[in-house]
Amino acid sequence: MLSNSTATQTVVCRSNKVREARDMDCNEVKELLSAYHDDELASDIRMVVAAHLAGCDVCSQELAGFGELSAIARSLSDPIPPARIWQELETQLAGSTIDGGTPRKSMIWMNWTRTPIARIAWAAAAGILISVVWFSLPGKDEHHDEHQMAAVFGEYLEQFRIDPNAAQQILLANYEGRAVGPEQVVQSVGYRPLVAEGLPPGYSVVSTHVMKMPCCTCVHCQCRRSDGSTIAVFEHDDKEVEWFGDRAATETVCGDTRCSVFQLNDRIAATWQRGSRHITVIGLRDARELDQLVEWFGGDRHAEPM
Amino acid sequence: MSRRTTTPPASKQGSEETCRSDTESLNEVVAACQHGDDAARRQVYDACHYSVFRLAVRIVGLQEADDVTQQVFLQAFRSIGSFNGCSRFETWLYRLAVNESLQHLRRNRRWRYQTLDWEPMEEPHHGVDAERKELLEQALARIDPELRSIFLLREVEKLSYHEIADAMQIPEGTVGSRLNRARRELRQRLSDLDPDE
Numbered sequence: 201m202l203s204n205s206t207a208t209q210t211v212v213c214r215s216n217k218v219r220e221a222r223d224m225d226c227n228e229v230k231e232l233l234s235a236y237h238d239d240e241l242a243s244d245i246r247m248v249v250a251a252h253l254a255g256c257d258v259c260s261q262e263l264a265g266f267g268e269l270s271a272i273a274r275s276l277s278d279p280i281p282p283a284r285i286w287q288e289l290e291t292q293l294a295g296s297t298i299d300g301g302t303p304r305k306s307m308i309w310m311n312w313t314r315t316p317i318a319r320i321a322w323a324a325a326a327g328i329l330i331s332v333v334w335f336s337l338p339g340k341d342e343h344h345d346e347h348q349m350a351a352v353f354g355e356y357l358e359q360f361r362i363d364p365n366a367a368q369q370i371l372l373a374n375y376e377g378r379a380v381g382p383e384q385v386v387q388s389v390g391y392r393p394l395v396a397e398g399l400p401p402g403y404s405v406v407s408t409h410v411m412k413m414p415c416c417t418c419v420h421c422q423c424r425r426s427d428g429s430t431i432a433v434f435e436h437d438d439k440e441v442e443w444f445g446d447r448a449a450t451e452t453v454c455g456d457t458r459c460s461v462f463q464l465n466d467r468i469a470a471t472w473q474r475g476s477r478h479i480t481v482i483g484l485r486d487a488r489e490l491d492q493l494v495e496w497f498g499g500d501r502h503a504e505p506m
Numbered sequence: 507m508s509r510r511t512t513t514p515p516a517s518k519q520g521s522e523e524t525c526r527s528d529t530e531s532l533n534e535v536v537a538a539c540q541h542g543d544d545a546a547r548r549q550v551y552d553a554c555h556y557s558v559f560r561l562a563v564r565i566v567g568l569q570e571a572d573d574v575t576q577q578v579f580l581q582a583f584r585s586i587g588s589f590n591g592c593s594r595f596e597t598w599l600y601r602l603a604v605n606e607s608l609q610h611l612r613r614n615r616r617w618r619y620q621t622l623d624w625e626p627m628e629e630p631h632h633g634v635d636a637e638r639k640e641l642l643e644q645a646l647a648r649i650d651p652e653l654r655s656i657f658l659l660r661e662v663e664k665l666s667y668h669e670i671a672d673a674m675q676i677p678e679g680t681v682g683s684r685l686n687r688a689r690r691e692l693r694q695r696l697s698d699l700d701p702d703e
Binding site for chain 1: 676
């Protein structure tokens with residue numbers, strides 16, 4: 201509900217209904233038009249919008265257009281799911297561990313291999329194997345490093361949306377991650393990490409690790425929002441868009457700071473320069489949260505072109 | 507799970523198509539499922555698969571919707587123990603469905619560079635509005651997948667703004683503005699597709 205809109209509060213405090221309607225202009229009404237159409241407005245605001253609509257052909261026509269769309273959408277045909285979806289699902293379920301269920305004895309090994317712990321173990325084993333192969337290869341170059349980091353990071357990003365803690369373990373297992381306090385961070389990387397200076401209200405640091413990545417020694421902080429959800433903050437020496445593999449980067453400006461933004465399903469990641477170092481945040485909800493963190497950490501207004 | 511008022515064709519009706527609207531009984535089945543009841547798992551699937559498939563078809567396309575639906579339920583059953591009942595089970599499942607569908611598009615590199623190819627349903631639309639329905643399907647396939655998802659959750663699945671926010675994992679205050687964008691883009695696309703409008 202949008203009952204706390206400042207503009208609306210101003211309007212509803214007045215007693216003259218005609219004047220209320222005039223006080224809400226087309227832009228304000230258009231912003232509320234979907235909520236009006238979907239009956240998601242508080243009754244007082246609804247009345248004000250209705251009064252505006254009664255005297256405004258432009259807004260009324262747009263509302264009518266929304267109504268037509270809804271009518272067509274309601275009448276769309278329902279596609280019929282094929283029966284084989286369940287059949288194939290049943291086959292897959294027979295070989296997997298179900299939360300709350302009892303695994304079949306013959307499937308214990310297979311089930312174990314699909315548990316989160318096993319996945320982390322597999323990821324660690326895969327990381328070790330990749331490392332062994334990597335160091336045994338002659339003529340290795342930066343391209344191989346980037347490829348390997350993109351692979352590990354790809355797995356990390358995939359896991360992050362499901363279980364950020366399990367995702368964190370993938371990185372720690374691959375890059376010799378160790379939990380550290382502020383002083384140990386300084387000893388390891390030569391600077392005091394930005395998160396040690398505090399986070400915006402509503403965020404807290406859960407853990408801080410130092411990781412030895414092929415690109416650099418990186419500080420990784422797992423942070424929690426007040427609603428319990430997680431973001432990850434990395435502080436590192438160089439810009440590391442390679443972490444995101446072949447994901448398309450969108451260049452944007454937050455305040456005066458240039459940021460590279462990556463779409464991660466329903467979340468975003470962003471990286472920007474701050475002084476001589478770079479900040480990368482995983483798990484942002486939207487551009488507004490990105491703006492907030494860029495402002496909080498402080499961007500580099502004099503950063504060289506990215 | 508379905509909140510639609512339209513009725514599927516009679517020939518396709520059956521027990522599998524029965525979409526439960528009784529939240530309490532669905533919660534009981536989900537609870538049984540959490541305790542490892544295989545029959546309950548099937549009941550959950552029967553209750554919800556139409557809605558998940560319908561959403562998947564319109565986000566990723568008919569050809570890919572089977573795989574996405576299968577993955578959604580696989581993920582749901584594997585993690586059903588983590589469903590804590592704070593939201594409706596249907597909303598939790600919609601969240602998985604939207605996540606999986608958008609992830610599927612991204613994996614297939616159709617996220618930013620390519621609009622979804624419009625694929626007609628198996629059964630063509632009938633009646634005087636047939637053309638308008640087909641145009642809407644085409645317009646839907648041409649807008650941003652996230653806007654498409656939010657529009658479908660509202661207009662087809664009939665979720666409230668609170669439920670949409672939960673399913674899309676976005677602030678409730680942004681649902682209305684994103685729906686505004688979705689509706690305006692759809693109207694523009696419809697206008698482009700049918701200049702006579």
